[in-house]
Amino acid sequence: YLINAEGGRYIDGVSSLWCNVHGHRVKKIDDAIKNQLDKIAHSTLLGLAQTKSIELAGKLVAITPKNLKKVFYSDSGATSVEIALKIAYQYYHNRGQKRDKFIALGQSYHGDTIGSVSVGGIELFHSIFKPMLFETYFVPAPFPYRFNGTAEQCKQFTLERIEEILKKHSGNIAAVIAEPLVQGAAGIIVHPKGFLKGVRELTKKYGVFLIADEVATGFGRTGKMFACENEDVEPDIMCLAKGITGGYLPLAATLTTQEIFDAFLGSADEFKTFYHGHTYTGNALACAAALASLELFEENKIIESLPPKIDLIAGYLKKISALDFIGDVRQCGLMAGIEIVQDKETKRPFAYDKLIGAKVCEAMRPKGAMMRPLSDVIVLMPPVAIDSETLKKLLDIVYDTIKNDLPTIVNLI
Secondary structure (H helix, E strand, C coil), rough: CCCCCCCCCEEEHHHHHHHHCCCCCCHHHHHHHHHHHHCCCCCCCCCCCCHHHHHHHHHHHHHCCCEEEEEEEEHHHHHHHHHHHHHHHHHHHHHHCCCCCEEEEECCCCCCCHHHHHHHCHHHHHHHCCCHHCCEEEECCCHHHHHHCCCCHHHHHHHHHHHHHHHHHHHEEEEEEEEECEECCCCCEEECCCCHHHHHHHHHHHCEEEEEEECCCCCCCCCCCCHHHHHHCCCCCCEEEEHHHCCCCCCEEEEEEEHHHCCCCCHHHHHHCCCCCCCCCHHHHHHHHHHHHHHHHHHCCCCCHHHHHHHHHHHHHHHHCCCCCEEEEEEEEEEEEECCCCCCCCEEECCHHHCCCHHHHHHHHCCCCEEEEEEEEEEEECCCCCHHHHHHHHHHHHHHHHHHHHHEEEEEE
16 A cells, blocks of 8 residues: 555555555565665675675576576666667677667557667657657557457567568667567557567577567566566566566666677677666665565465456456446456547547546545556556455456546546
């Protein structure tokens, strides 16, 4: 729960922007941070290391896909992606190849730094910065609800567009970057089953890297520890942030293969070093929080506890889908989106300036739920470790508000 200045209690229905895992004020994580503070709060990782950063790197390598062997720390999801792009680019530069282009999905979101925006595809967020960005090849997001055809046809359409670009430009493409399974900021677009595996097969076929942006999907959100596990995909580079510390402190990590790491080794006069660093890279307090969070995953069997909660959400979404003005409901694990439309038959949305989604979320607040929409998509993303009783309370509030308050909100516009 979140508690306001007057003592009001709210279920955190969006995990404080998709990062909270175990809830707020979790004793084990609190104590881990306090204990670390008694030792040292921070020391640079440039040329040095500290115990917690070393321990966490080992843990991350152990739980991520087995081909990922090396960890590069940073401080946010955007920087983890920025690092991934630079690593992919410099890998080929170090090998004497000019590969400076990337393939990304339309409506994707990878952060707000210049590199991550360059591979982002949300016009509302990014269009003003276009003159500052590098060129990227975009393909349509595989979004079945807005596609004229079946989910399978939607999947194949996007895979074919990716292959067309790879056939024509594979010699200068460094990587394909994607949010695996779910495009969060696009409105919880859930990809058709098998899409990620199809992308991985294409990247292998044409010899380019796959960058998996697991910033939002990692640490249990999709029902597995990482979204890639759902389709047995091993990316060449993986980006982690948000839930890595359980939602306590800023920390991010970019993981790569041994092969990629080795391309940056050499004598000083070869200039193969990856010159990228942050002052607070691998902060000891954040690493301590992350280690405590991972221990909680094991002790409380968090991943094993997810199926009943995922089913509970699915049951409510089925009821919600039948209500007025609900065009689509989308779910992948504990990530769900409820899309509000003006016309269910034509899928016509409400005008952006009507702020229907924001008004619906505002109506949930007096009932005890803190929610945040993406335009007119109500995002449901509770803490991964939420108990079933609290989750049911949250879902009751969401259902009641959409059933009883949404029609009134629409009539008043």
